[in-house]
Amino acid sequence: MQPIAPLLLFLSLLTPVWGWGMLGHRTTALLATRYLTRPTSRQIRQLLKPQSLVTASTWADYYSHTPHGRYSAPWHWIDAHDSPPSKCGVDYSRDCGETGCIVSALKNHTARVNDKSLDWEQRQMSLKWVVHFVGDIHQPLHTEDLARGGNSIHVKFGGRNTNLHHVWDSSIAEKIVGGGGIKDAVNWANDLYERIQKGEFRTEGKECKDLTKAEDCALQWASETNMLMCGYVIPEGGLDGKELSGEYYEGAVEMVEKQIALAGYRMGMWLNQMFEGQELEESLWEQMVGLWEEL
Numbered sequence: 001m002q003p004i005a006p007l008l009l010f011l012s013l014l015t016p017v018w019g020w021g022m023l024g025h026r027t028t029a030l031l032a033t034r035y036l037t038r039p040t041s042r043q044i045r046q047l048l049k050p051q052s053l054v055t056a057s058t059w060a061d062y063y064s065h066t067p068h069g070r071y072s073a074p075w076h077w078i079d080a081h082d083s084p085p086s087k088c089g090v091d092y093s094r095d096c097g098e099t100g101c102i103v104s105a106l107k108n109h110t111a112r113v114n115d116k117s118l119d120w121e122q123r124q125m126s127l128k129w130v131v132h133f134v135g136d137i138h139q140p141l142h143t144e145d146l147a148r149g150g151n152s153i154h155v156k157f158g159g160r161n162t163n164l165h166h167v168w169d170s171s172i173a174e175k176i177v178g179g180g181g182i183k184d185a186v187n188w189a190n191d192l193y194e195r196i197q198k199g200e201f202r203t204e205g206k207e208c209k210d211l212t213k214a215e216d217c218a219l220q221w222a223s224e225t226n227m228l229m230c231g232y233v234i235p236e237g238g239l240d241g242k243e244l245s246g247e248y249y250e251g252a253v254e255m256v257e258k259q260i261a262l263a264g265y266r267m268g269m270w271l272n273q274m275f276e277g278q279e280l281e282e283s284l285w286e287q288m289v290g291l292w293e294e295l
């Protein structure tokens, strides 16, 4: 009897309906790994044990789809009440909402990771959320209220019925790399890393990485991402019923690559800031192993 098998099957049926798909999150996490300092890598390994950063990056979508994790769903986005394509913009007090949003959640969980008064599990969850949200905040439809972040805009991609949100979460990315598996994520992360090193995907202005201004940084990222709503995602005349795997896809490739590259780079920098100067602690895993040995 292997009780784990039905659980895995159950989890695989819970395909997330939002958040960069598995490919986007894994690629961002892999990319971030390239920028981590050695002490940060050690801290992260210790806090996540026995999971890896890549595995941890997709956890939040599964969790928010469980009955006891549902409270965390609104943290995956900020619902900008703007009106693309004519007017875009994120306004924290107008758009964040009472249950919190991706901006407040990034601030909250960034602080909680190193809050030693919290349980190890709580801090581990916070780290998994931070990693996931730095990814999601770069997906344009996670910064938009319109049509439930595009979930209600019905379109086609490669002849299949889908919705605009899913196209930006997964379809475009999977078409760029030709698949959605872990190998595709590794190849994509390697490619994007080389291109970042060569100076592609440059941004104007200074990169935000001051943790004491976590909310401002997150809001800046969300605002930048949201500009794509007016710049491309929602064209004049709308997209209802349209096939998006042709011309629309071609025009989106560069944007999706840049968003994933930025998310990976920023995640790396953010994590370095978070763990800079922190003492390495005994992990929960080691605490547990110690406990078993005592029994």
Ligand SMILES: *[C@@H]1O[C@H](CO)[C@@H](O)[C@H](O)[C@H]1NC(C)=O
Binding pocket: 100, 104, 105, 108, 109
């Ligand atoms: C911060 O996160 C904790 C744990 O998930 C949650 O209970 C709390 O409501 C959050 N606080 C804010 C201000 O978002």
